[in-house]
Amino acid sequence: MKKKALLLALALAGSTSAHAQTASPPEPAREDTNDAIKPVNAVAGEVDKLKIIESLQAIKKDPTTVKFHSAMCYDMAMPPAYTTFSCPTCGTETQYHTQSYQGEVANRIAYLSRSLGQIKAKTTVDFSDFCSKCSKDSDDQPELKLTASCIDCGKSFSWTANTIKELEQLPLLFTDFPVTEVDQGHIGEQKIEPEKLSEYLSNRLLCPACREKHGLK
Ligand SMILES: [Zn+2]
């Protein structure tokens, strides 16, 4: 059931970007020239948004369900020893231990790619370190590199998620503002110490200069 919810969330996440693309330019009414229908479109957009938020919240309740990739067929109680990283750039497949950092990245690739749009700062992710073909510095420890545009000044800045814990924290960024709740995941675990939440979000939504400017250092 959880897997279904997850898939639904992914489908919806995919549909938002589609909406965003088609809905942005002020467009003349197309097929539905019936102007009584117009407000319905707007409402549908809101409903989609709500569904996405609710689904993401459901996923956040148990971040381990995020190990989905093509896991729809896997028995989640017995995760396979190896997982496949499918490079979004070149398509090359690279095998990793499921329970390694690289495996954790591999299992999150679709989730991350589809969820990036939820981050208030426009953010892109570079998976190249994890691809046996695209990786240039194979000797170095692989890094998940993210590049964001500051929500205030638009300047781009980078950050990384280099541990499994940091990967598990990423959903914190998909939250809405004002932040009214944070899901810490399993009982007994903490994605983040409450007093560090502001810093965590600031460091990924604002460039260093703007953090300073707004007293968010
Ligand atoms: Zn590649």
Ligand SMILES: [Zn+2]
């Ligand atoms: Zn800035």
